[in-house]
Amino acid sequence: MRRVLLTAPIHQDAVELLRGVAEVVVSDKPLRSEDELMNVVKDFDAVISMGVEPFTKRVLENSSRLLIVARHGVGYDNIDVDAATRLGIWVTITPVEELFDAVADHAIALLLCITRKICTADSFVRLGKWFEKPFDKQLFIGIGLRGKTLGIVGLGRIGARIAERAKGFGLKVIYYDIERKIELEKRLGVEFSQFDYLLKNSDFIVVSVPLTEKTRGLIGERELYMMKQNAILINISRGAVVDHKALVKALKSGRLAGAALDVFHVEPIPPTDEIVKLPNTVLTPHIAWLTEESRRAMAMRAAENVIKVLNGEEPLDAINPTVKEFARNKRVKGV
Known part of the structure; x- marks a missing residue:
C-alpha cells in the first residue's frame, strides 16, 4: 500500500x-x-x-x-x-486564493499593530498599568496612515492584495518588482518605482518576495540606511530576505523606527535573540497564512x-x- x-x-x-x-x-x-x-x-x-x-x-x-x-x-x-x-x-x-488573502490581511494587521502600538497597549492593560498614576498617554501616540506612502517590494499575488487593502486606508502605494505590472498599476492605482527610490521615499515598506539566490539578503545594511529614519519595515516573505544583524543594528540605533516581522532568519526565533528584546518591534511566529x-x-x-x-x-x-x-x-x- x-x-x-x-x-x-x-x-x-x-x-x-x-x-x-x-x-x-x-x-x-x-x-x-x-x-x-x-x-x-x-x-x-x-x-x-x-x-x-x-x-x-x-x-x-x-x-x-x-x-x-x-x-x-x-x-x-x-x-x-x-x-x-x-x-x-x-x-x-499550494497557490490557493485563501492563502494570498490571509497573508495580505496579516501584513495590514502588522502595519496597524505597530503604528497604533496595539501590542504595547494590550500588555499595558493586562499588567495592570492602566491604574497607575499618572496615566501617560504619550506612550501610545500612534501614526496615522492616510496620506503616507507604502512601498511594496514584490507585487505578486500577495503584494497586489496588500496594495488593494492599503488603498482603502488612504495610503499612496508604490512598488518595486523585477517585472513591471502595467495592468495592476491601472487596476489598483499604484505606481512603479526603482528599488532605491522606494526605499528612500516610503513611510512603510512591506517585503513580499519569494526567497531566491537573488532576493537572499535583499534588504541589507545599505538598504536599511537608505530608508527614512521614521520608516517601518514589515516582512511577511522569508526571513533570509532581510539581513537580520543589520536590521537589529538599525533598530537599536534608532536609524529605523520599527519593524513588524512574521518570518525570521532562524525559526523558531530563540528568546535570547536581540530582536525579541527590542520595544520597537512586533513579532509573530510565521502565522501570516494561518486562517x-x-x-x-x-x-x-x-x-x-x-x-x-x-x-x-x-x-x-x-x-x-x-x-x-x-x-x-x-x-x-x-x-
Whole structure:
C-alpha cells in the first residue's frame, strides 16, 4: 500500500481524502535535520511538507520510493528542486486564493499593530498599568496612515492584495518588482518605482518576495540606511530576505523606527535573540497564512497533488514540470 508522510498535522478533511488511497502517517516531531528526515522519508511514497524540513540532495537520494514532495505553502526554499527533478520527484506548492488573502490581511494587521502600538497597549492593560498614576498617554501616540506612502517590494499575488487593502486606508502605494505590472498599476492605482527610490521615499515598506539566490539578503545594511529614519519595515516573505544583524543594528540605533516581522532568519526565533528584546518591534511566529479557510484550502490542494501523482497523473501545481520524463522512468522501474 502507498504511504504518505505528513511532517505536521494538516486539516482533517485532507487527511480523510488521502486515506482513501494510502496509509497516512503524521510525524510526531519536527524533522529539522538531514539525518532525522532521511531516516523517516525513505519509507514513504509521498510527503506533505510544512516547509521547515531540509529536503537536500542527500535526503532525496536516500528516498528511492519517493514520488512527490508536496509543499503545504508556496515557498519551497527548503527543497533542492534540481536534485528532486533529476531523481524523478515532483515538487508542488499550494497557490490557493485563501492563502494570498490571509497573508495580505496579516501584513495590514502588522502595519496597524505597530503604528497604533496595539501590542504595547494590550500588555499595558493586562499588567495592570492602566491604574497607575499618572496615566501617560504619550506612550501610545500612534501614526496615522492616510496620506503616507507604502512601498511594496514584490507585487505578486500577495503584494497586489496588500496594495488593494492599503488603498482603502488612504495610503499612496508604490512598488518595486523585477517585472513591471502595467495592468495592476491601472487596476489598483499604484505606481512603479526603482528599488532605491522606494526605499528612500516610503513611510512603510512591506517585503513580499519569494526567497531566491537573488532576493537572499535583499534588504541589507545599505538598504536599511537608505530608508527614512521614521520608516517601518514589515516582512511577511522569508526571513533570509532581510539581513537580520543589520536590521537589529538599525533598530537599536534608532536609524529605523520599527519593524513588524512574521518570518525570521532562524525559526523558531530563540528568546535570547536581540530582536525579541527590542520595544520597537512586533513579532509573530510565521502565522501570516494561518486562517481556518487557508489551512483547509492548502491542505486539500496538497492532498490533491499527492493523489494525482500516486495515481500516475501530473499534479496541479508542479514547480518542476521537466520532471515528467524522470518520473515516468521511475514508475516504469517500479522504484
